[in-house]
Amino acid sequence: MSSVSDHDHIDAVLDRLRGAQPPKAGHARDVAADLDHPGCHLRAVLDAAAIDKAALAARMGHSMPEEQSPAALRRGNLFERIVVEEGHLLAEARKQLHLDISEARYKDLSDVPQGLRGRAALKWRAQRTTDALADMLTDPNAAYNILRHPVTTLRRSGRTCYLEQDALAFVVGGRLYVVEIKSFAVIAGVPNERSHVSQAARQSAVYVLSLQQALMELGFDPDVVSTTTLLITAKGYGLTPTSHTLDVRNELKALSRRLARRTKLSTILDELPDDLTFDINDPDELAEQVAKVDHHYTPGCLSSCSMARACRQRCLSGDRLDRLGQNVRSDLGVFDTVADAVHAARTGAVPRGITGTPAVFAADVTAALHLAHEAYVDAGGVA
Ligand code: SF4
Structure with a gap:
């Protein structure tokens, strides 16, 4: 086994593990869930290599039910459009955060130059996000005050991971606020599923931390990022927006603690065989390759990781x-x-x-x- 220490070598190993399978961009949801499985080297490796865990489990013959049905996805997209395009974002921010925002000037950061793909595309978007943050914070009259689809970075296991945010970031009075738009139902002020709110708070904390890190690198005070975030949800089962504030300080502390304790990715990769790859179609052969990476299965994986059925089968056998x-x-x-x-x-x-x-x-x-x-x-x- 060779020693994996420099970034190029780590990238080469991760590329070999993923092979020709299309990469999957990271999400705050993955970081939040990953931190619930601190001892699982398999999950750390799959996420670092941007391997689509659901697709991998399917190729092993152990698909999980879809996380979100197509109907739920459509509802989520429609709800976000209503919130953003019909002025609800401003109204809710004024009401809940008592902010004096006169207008919304959006900058969409989802476009990339033709031909740029995978990690290179995410890196490009992350740089544009950083530039836009600097503009917004130094010039109150910048052409925009709200970022849509930003990409931020987070140091995880000694490596930079790129996070495609579905949250919005906006600046008012020199402070940066995070807004999450979720279409789940809140009835008479109480969410239909309480776990959805705690999940949203954990995701917001991931965004806040990644924005704090970005601002520190730009030379700003990280406290510019508010730890009170805005969660916009649906009132009842319709699509009328309502909102709540979330104080994510506790989630931030827990997140920072867990990130600090993670095993370095290079240490995990050093333990793997030099010819390991997950770019294999035969389910049995693929399972043999996956079994070469330590995992840490618990029944809780069933509700938080797309690989759960495959890992449960590994434990059963x-x-x-x-x-x-x-x-x-x-x-x-x-x-x-x-x-x-x-x-x-x-x-x-x-x-x-x-x-x-x-x-x-x-x-x-x-x-x-x-x-x-x-x-x-x-x-x-x-x-
Ligand atoms: S399901 Fe498997 S890969 Fe996912 S966290 Fe559990 S043990 Fe790790």
Whole structure:
């Protein structure tokens, strides 16, 4: 195995892993979800290589249900258009943030020169975003005060990742604010799904942090970015906008802490075989290649990662205790496989190094397995 240290070499390794498969741009949602799986090298590698996890899982024969149905996507796009083009953004920002904004002057940062693709295109858009931020903050009369489709960067595992933002960033009175537009329903002031709001807050925190980093590099005070963000949602099941403010300081702290603790990507890549690639169509061969990267499956993956069914299958075929979740893995850490734990529960065969009577030991293992099984089924696992 060669040592992977410089950026060009890392890029070459990541390109080899992805092969001819089309790259998928990063999103704040991926960063937020990735940080829930800090020990998963597989996810870190797939995201760094811009590999489409849903497409990879499908090629392995373990597709997950679509994250968003086409109808939900259409609703989201229509809602964003209504908010932006019918003046609701200004109205909600004035109402919730008490800002004196006289007009909205948009700059769309989605275009790239012909022929520019993949990481090069994202890099180009990130540079335009940085230039636009500098313009807006230094000149209150700049031609625009709101950025649409900006691309920001974030240092993750020692590497710059590009984030295509679906949030907007706007400047008023020398401060930068983040706005998220989500079409989920809020009924009588209460979101239909509370988890959607916490997810939006975590995504906003990713945007805020990446904007703070961009401003620091430009020589601005990062506190210019407000940690109070605006979330515009739909009132009821229609498409009338309503809004809320989110204080994302706690999410920011958690995010910074977790980013600081991540294993460096170069360390992970150093451990991989030199000929590893995921650009393979045969499902069995592909599964063999994927199995060469350490993963950290828990039942929680089922709700946060497109690779979950493939990784669950990997645990099942290896009979790994991991498939029963983090709690059981720490409770029954002396065993590698479910079969070992079940055998101990039946026979009370106490492994070396464990004190206590066989009967108590067997009862403890049985109780842990029962709890784990319930949690596994609750999380959507197959009983
Ligand atoms: S599903 Fe697989 S790749 Fe995704 S976080 Fe879980 S273990 Fe990692």
